[in-house]
Amino acid sequence: MDSKYQPQLVEEKIYKKWEDQGFFKASVNKKKKPFSIILPPPNANGSLHLGHAMFTYEDIMIRFNKMMGKETLWLLGLDHAGTETQFVFEKYLKKQGKSRYDYKRDELYKMIWDYVAENKNTIKSQLKRLGFALDWSKEKFTMDPEIVKIVYKTFKDLFDEGLVYRANKLINYCTNCGTSFSDLEVIYVERTDPLYYMKYGPFTLATVRPETKFGDTAVAVHPDDKRYKKWIGQEIEVDGLIGPFKVKVVADIAVDPKFGTGAVKVTPAHDFNDYEIAKRHNLPMKQVIGFDGKLNEHAGKYQGLRIFSARQQVVEDLKAKGHMVKIKEDYVHRVGTCYRCGKVLEPLPKEQWFIKVKPLADGAKKLIEKKETEVLPKRFKKRLTTILDDFIDWNISRQVVWGIRIPAYKCKSKNSWFISEEPPKKCQICDGDDFKQDEDTFDTWFSSAQWPYATLMTEGQETFDYFYPTSVMETGHDILRAWVARMMMIGYFSTKKTPFKTIFLHGMVRDSKGQKMSKSKGNVIDPILMIDKYGADALRSALIFGIKEGGDVSLSEEKVIGMRNFINKIWNMGRFIEMNLQAPNSKSQVTNKSKTLNELQKEYKKEKKQYIKYMDSYQFSKALGLVYEFIWHRFADYYIEQLKDEVINGNIEALGKLKEVYLENLKMLHPFTPFVTETVWKVFNGESILLEKL
RNA sequence: GGACUUGUAGCUCAAUGGUAGAGCGCUUCGUUUACAUCGAAGAUGUUGGGGGUUCAAAUCCCUCCAAGUCCACCA
Numbered sequence: 130m131d132s133k134y135q136p137q138l139v140e141e142k143i144y145k146k147w148e149d150q151g152f153f154k155a156s157v158n159k160k161k162k163p164f165s166i167i168l169p170p171p172n173a174n175g176s177l178h179l180g181h182a183m184f185t186y187e188d189i190m191i192r193f194n195k196m197m198g199k200e201t202l203w204l205l206g207l208d209h210a211g212t213e214t215q216f217v218f219e220k221y222l223k224k225q226g227k228s229r230y231d232y233k234r235d236e237l238y239k240m241i242w243d244y245v246a247e248n249k250n251t252i253k254s255q256l257k258r259l260g261f262a263l264d265w266s267k268e269k270f271t272m273d274p275e276i277v278k279i280v281y282k283t284f285k286d287l288f289d290e291g292l293v294y295r296a297n298k299l300i301n302y303c304t305n306c307g308t309s310f311s312d313l314e315v316i317y318v319e320r321t322d323p324l325y326y327m328k329y330g331p332f333t334l335a336t337v338r339p340e341t342k343f344g345d346t347a348v349a350v351h352p353d354d355k356r357y358k359k360w361i362g363q364e365i366e367v368d369g370l371i372g373p374f375k376v377k378v379v380a381d382i383a384v385d386p387k388f389g390t391g392a393v394k395v396t397p398a399h400d401f402n403d404y405e406i407a408k409r410h411n412l413p414m415k416q417v418i419g420f421d422g423k424l425n426e427h428a429g430k431y432q433g434l435r436i437f438s439a440r441q442q443v444v445e446d447l448k449a450k451g452h453m454v455k456i457k458e459d460y461v462h463r464v465g466t467c468y469r470c471g472k473v474l475e476p477l478p479k480e481q482w483f484i485k486v487k488p489l490a491d492g493a494k495k496l497i498e499k500k501e502t503e504v505l506p507k508r509f510k511k512r513l514t515t516i517l518d519d520f521i522d523w524n525i526s527r528q529v530v531w532g533i534r535i536p537a538y539k540c541k542s543k544n545s546w547f548i549s550e551e552p553p554k555k556c557q558i559c560d561g562d563d564f565k566q567d568e569d570t571f572d573t574w575f576s577s578a579q580w581p582y583a584t585l586m587t588e589g590q591e592t593f594d595y596f597y598p599t600s601v602m603e604t605g606h607d608i609l610r611a612w613v614a615r616m617m618m619i620g621y622f623s624t625k626k627t628p629f630k631t632i633f634l635h636g637m638v639r640d641s642k643g644q645k646m647s648k649s650k651g652n653v654i655d656p657i658l659m660i661d662k663y664g665a666d667a668l669r670s671a672l673i674f675g676i677k678e679g680g681d682v683s684l685s686e687e688k689v690i691g692m693r694n695f696i697n698k699i700w701n702m703g704r705f706i707e708m709n710l711q712a713p714n715s716k717s718q719v720t721n722k723s724k725t726l727n728e729l730q731k732e733y734k735k736e737k738k739q740y741i742k743y744m745d746s747y748q749f750s751k752a753l754g755l756v757y758e759f760i761w762h763r764f765a766d767y768y769i770e771q772l773k774d775e776v777i778n779g780n781i782e783a784l785g786k787l788k789e790v791y792l793e794n795l796k797m798l799h800p801f802t803p804f805v806t807e808t809v810w811k812v813f814n815g816e817s818i819l820l821e822k823l
Numbered sequence: 824g825g826a827c828u829u830g831u832a833g834c835u836c837a838a839u840g841g842u843a844g845a846g847c848g849c850u851u852c853g854u855u856u857a858c859a860u861c862g863a864a865g866a867u868g869u870u871g872g873g874g875g876u877u878c879a880a881a882u883c884c885c886u887c888c889a890a891g892u893c894c895a896c897c898a
Binding site for chain 1: 826827828834836837845846848862891892893894896897898
């Protein structure tokens with residue numbers, strides 16, 4: 130054994146051997162208890178970051194449970210990440226002076242497919258670098274034909290039960306990216322904009338968006354506002370920029386009498402609150418902004434102007450007309466922006482597919498109440514129930530090519546929709562046969578919401594029955610709403626079971642100062658670079674060591690180095706024992722250190738018991754800390770030092786005890802630091818440490 | 824506006840009612856020694872402030888201050 134452990138020389142070989150020997154391959158084994166985890170599928174559009182390295186928790190659970198005698202399955206898959214991948218690809222096209230509109234639908238699709246295929250390989254090799262005990266024989270992709278089939282079936286089932294409907298509602302639309310989003314994908318940012326007070330018939334009212342004025346269909350005031358009481362129910366005439374028009378005055382409690390002038394123009398087609406007011410008062414919708422982000426024919430001479438230019442023009446013209454009463458320049462408010470491109474989202478009316486969430490959310494809530502799904506750390510349980518309570522209907526239509534195309538067909542003569550995997554032959558209503566498939570694709574989260582059961586179903590009924598519900602869903606708490614809650618809703622709907630018995634949420638990776646890592650801050654640490662420099666074991670332990678479960682991790686290169694030192698220490702303890710086993714010293718059987726050996730045995734027993742307790746209760750950081758403390762500061766610093774002279778002089782009993790305790794500790798460490806423990810284990814025993822029982 | 828989390832050594836964090844600890848950093852000493860990616864010894868604390876419960880509080884309760892996260896979305 131060398132005086133230094135060099136992970137670069139062994140990690141790749143070891144991983145390959147594990148893989149070749151089929152150690153990660155799971156199969157139905159009725160004699161063993163199953164333990165299964167579905168890997169949260171990384172997006173197939175880039176490379177792994179530190180957030181993915183946090184899946185180390187899953188590897189720890191898989192390896193630990195395997196060594197505890199369970200049949201373990203860690204199933205991997207990759208996500209096509211619809212809008213996000215297409216966005217990344219469009220940026221790539223832009224660099225070459227092209228745009229998505231230069232290609233036909235199937236051309237673009239094919240190009241992205243190839244691009245994704247390349248990225249998939251990068252990600253897969255990176256997952257191996259991390260040492261993850263994934264079952265490569267069951268690799269999935271969200272766009273595999275068998276998966277798509279299940280996604281289609283779920284959609285149809287939901288439709289048949291009345292939980293999917295098509296409606297013309299206000300949605301968040303990015304006119305730059307050309308697609309709609311669900312409410313969860315909106316990022317609100319604080320902005321300072323002018324607040325315009327303008328004359329409006331007999332009123333003065335305040336608005337940030339005078340350019341939407343052409344779409345006004347009412348004025349709303351608070352029902353108790355004395356100033357305006359006499360106008361409620363009346364129709365007023367407004368001298369508009371493109372001619373006079375009439376609107377109704379309605380009373381609605383959504384109006385804050387203290388804000389602005391207490392009177393608000395109602396533009397149902399371009400504002401979520403106004404849309405709600407309009408529904409309550411049966412007001413018409415008048416769309417004046419198109420999906421291209423320009424004013425349409427209802428805006429008269431302003432037609433064709435982009436939103437912002439239109440606003441400036443309207444403001445000028447209102448001033449010229451003497452209708453601008455005042456302008457509050459420093460009005461601070463929040464606007465919804467696109468998470469992809471950062472541009473302001475437009476609320477626009479569009480016909481889309483929606484999922485009726487309430488009944489599904491109630492089902493998911495029952496799982497928590499009945500404790501069929503356990504949430505760890507506990508504090509997230511409340512968060513999850515709140516999320517389920519607040520869920521609003523989910524817009525699942527996306528206007529992108531890259532994704533699973535929605536299996537909905539419209540009969541052209543009757544305008545009615547049919548849901549089916551294959552194009553329908555005949556319209557059940559009018560006997561017509563002229564169908565057109567919906568151009569849209571599913572929100573990526575619609576397919577990933579089905580991931581735990583969809584992946585297992587493609588492996589056959591027996592595998593599904595054995596491994597489902599999965600044991601643990603381990604992921605970041607940042608996607609509790611977007612993913613975990615939806616998996617529970619859809620998973621319960623489709624299988625009548627919880628998709629996972631335990632939810633284990635990890636924290637976010639931050640930099641050494643506790644700040645969020647981001648490219649713009651330049652504080653991003655590349656996991657693969659850390660592995661190249663210090664080994665996978667060092668990176669893995671650095672992510673787990675010394676943190677509260679579910680808490681954020683502050684990661685620095687120094688911390689990785691610290692753990693690299695620990696790995697090297699483990700190696701050198703083994704080296705010390707191995708050297709003495711090899712030493713040709715005259716052997717004396719006598720020991721006068723039996724007291725020390727007894728202490729060691731006692732201390733080790735206590736350690737192991739505590740270790741199992743921590744591991745069983747998902748307190749992995751504590752388990753690692755415990756072994757770290759014992760093996761380094763007790764075993765090495767104390768016991769080896771106490772017994773060193775004896776051992777060198779050939780005390781076999783002492784050496785044997787050291788070896789025994791050391792090997793036991795290697796096993797305990799293996800889930801955390803698989804490579805070094807396997808390497809050393811093989812020095813003492815030819816076989817893999819993975820075959821050992823804890 | 825609502826919910827949650829956090830505040831402990833210079834920094835990052837543990838300690839789940841019972842002697843305040845670790846890693847990194849710092850000071851001194853030690854290498855023909857398994858490991859200098861090491862070891863030994865040491866310094867550094869009004870546990871954010873104040874009040875309460877208790878034999879006993881970093882820990883439980885109240886309150887104030889500060890930071891962060893998620894949600895709601897303000898015309």
